Amino acid sequence: MLIKKADSIKSSEITDKKFYLNRRFFLRGAALAASTVATGLLYRQFAVPSAEPPAEVEKIAGVQPSQSAGSNASEGLTPRGDITNYNNFYEFSTSKTSVAERARNFITRPWTISVEGLANKPRTFDLDGLLKVAPPEERIYRLRCVEGWSMVIPWIGFSLAKLLNEVEPLSSAKYVAFQTLYDPKRMRNQRSNDLKWPYVEGLRMDEALHPLTILATGLYGETLPPQNGAPVRLVVPWKYGFKSIKSIVKINLVADEPPATWNVAAPSEYGFYSNVNPKVAHPRWSQARERRIGEWGTRPTLPFNGYGEEVAHLYQGMDLRKYF
Amino acid sequence: MKDIKFLKVIVFTNSLVPLALMFWDWLHNRLGANPLEFVQRTTGMLTLIFLLLGLTITPLRKLTGFNLLIQVRRMTGLYAFFYGALHLLTYVWFDKFFALQEMVADTFSRPFILVGMFSFLLMVPLAVTSTNKMIKRLGGKRWSRLHKAVYAVAIGGVLHYYLIVKADTSLPLAFAFVLALLLGYRLLVNHLDEGKAKPLSIAPQSRR
16 A cells, blocks of 8 residues: 655645635635525525415406495404415414415315205305305404404405395294305315314304394405405404404304314313403403514404494393303 | 534534524524424423433443544533523513512422423523533533433433423423433433442633
């Protein structure tokens, strides 16, 4: 084996110290830059900035302003991009900023809604049939999430009462039960155990018939994007957002109080009624104040989300601390 | 030693990257519909991540023999404290607007806030005694015993996260799993070392 002796390296071949240090400096700079970029990319994996996806929506023709009392909130509208990129829709994702992307390819035609149970004329509507029940109205409602944030949303829809009248409820029908589509192939997070699927909700008959309770099929003058509950969802503006069930496939008229998903998941935290009530705190959130999306400060939460004049009479004589 | 200095520069810079990107996204209006919630959640997660990173250093050092790592443990802990302080600030400032009474009421009526506050307050003495001077002043043994409190901080932090989540507990449980591994490792090592009297040694770290 040939081993070079140390003195066989000529002094002229030894790298000058200056260059050696330069090289070291360069390598370190590169290492620092590379690691910083890697950390940045890792951060981006988890903290995704929201961008509006190209949801396929169509303009809705013939929208009329609503005549119902309380259906035109006078506050400034929440920007469309915020409404469509900040969604609680656990069927797609438990991350509010991921729902829009995960739901982008959710196809909602064909779609049927079966209105059944205690009714004279139970019936299954396809989407076009449903849209013919009543002309579309614009309803500008406050939406208060149980998590302490709120929006002002220009929904398009019509009173649920108009649909219920079509099927002629029997007098024995005291409650209305709603059900979301169950299809884990299309709603991927239904494969998880995050909630008991399908999502179900319920209203008392007088709540369901109240003119402010609507079936929404659009927002901002266009059909609902998937992440907001396409093709048809409930909107009950005086209750916390989770009562306003999305992507409905079944409406059942029943005699007894039906189960409601969040109530079943955590009965001590979410009641059947879930009326917006600043005086009844959620165990993990005070409900006294809320942050309006787009604002830095917080504002006081109003009883019944500001719809007390229209709906408080429905609960006369009820202890709303007990029936929260 | 120059290598230690460079390692520290790497860790220091990388630890600031999330904050820098958050600030960048804020400037460009890219934090989503609810920027405050985003910043609050992200700073909370970063606190937990740095706590777990700090707790990973000792096992990793022992398993790999990469002893230089111990030189960045203090910095990792201080970053946990830093992001924890930012996390608390978002609550004090933007949720409660410095209303002390409200915060006290909130703390004692909501277990997750109580646990979070406790964990943060427990970090304060650890951060204060993190300097070489304080290590000398307390003596290695006492300092070491005091800093065992970081285990309670981490457990409290993960519990705080678990308690706030509404339904999907997968992330808090993932943090809990990693924490259990890290604490389990220590229990195991302690158990194996029992009987062998082993002096605790914590020397003041090199500053450079």
